[in-house]
Amino acid sequence: MRAGENSLRYSNDLDKTEKRDYKAKNISIRVQGHVEDEQLWKLQRCLEGTTAMCCDSKSLFEIIVRNGLGEIKIRRIQGRHFFIEIPNVELFNVLKQNDWAYLREFFIKIERWSKKTMVVERASWIEACGIPLHCWNYSSFKRIVDVRGELISLGENSTWVKRYDKMSMLVSINQLERIDELIYLEVRKIKFPIRVVEMGLPKSLGDNNRDHSVKEREDGESVQDREDTFVSESESESAMRPGPKKVSEERQGWEDEAINMFILKK
Known part of the structure; x- marks a missing residue:
């Protein structure tokens, strides 16, 4: 057998192996559930x-x-x-x-509640790295998110910019797979590579899997008299426009990854 034929057969064997590996990775594993x-x-x-x-x-x-x-x-x-x-x-x-x-x-x-109840939608923070400075605005952020989900909240780095290397966004996702991909942001025929990575939820928003009831309050104090503040989508967009801003001392102390973010109405 000639060397060329050996090489071709070896190449075909590799292709078959890769296909088998690909199929193996995509096989659904089923487990029988137990109901009490x-x-x-x-x-x-x-x-x-x-x-x-x-x-x-x-x-x-x-x-x-x-x-x-x-x-x-x-x-x-x-x-x-x-x-x-x-x-x-x-x-x-x-x-x-x-x-x-x-x-x-x-x-x-x-x-x-139903035995058929199934929830696929989930919320998670993502980070987008590589956004060009002239696209550092609400519209660009939303278009990046729209590839895989719906924008819920922008990190404070969108308005009180401390760094341009990444942008944190809270998104609603309708897929179970973790987001980790490279997308391209096209600006006047120039394609900028953007790395989008899912970061998950912080404990304060993820609630650390705790349930909340009156019995859990051991301090005996009444519920704090405070309301969550939600900022509408239009208000968030206007906040992105250039102009004078009055930033409180509390906001100045926020870290880039702070949980107290702007929440956008759906």
Whole structure:
């Protein structure tokens, strides 16, 4: 057999191996789930609530407590979706009779928990590196995010710029795969490579998997009298425009990765 034929056969073998490896990586692994009857019974009095914007469950719970619903427990499922547990049967029936009207003040959508409930949407911070200075604006940030999701919040580095090497953005994503990719931002026929990497959620927004209820408050103090401040999308866009800015001492002390960000209404 000639050397050329050996080389061709070796090349074909490599192609087949690569294809097998590719298929192996994309095979779905299935595992049989186990259901406990007691847990299933408890879930029958639970709801799934969706908020209009991304917020931490502690702040959401505190607002609910101030409205007299402190017996309810709130846990984040993913992103804007929350698990609502109502241990008190009487309270559950009262809320149900009123078509969950009291809860609709906090959630734009409320559904009874179902065995078919599946939440794919999630929220996560991403970092975009390599954005050219003349594209350092809201419109460019949003277009970068639109490739994989929806923009929820901009990091404070968008308006009080301390560095131009990266931009942090909180986004809503409808995919389970972690984002780590290279995209190209085209400006007048020039393509700028932008590295987009998913960073996850910080503990303060991810809630550290804790549920919130009145029983957890060991200090005996009343709920802090504070409200979350949400800035509309139009206000955020105007903040990106050049002009005089009054920056408070508190904002001057914020770090680049601060959690107290502008939240954009959906």
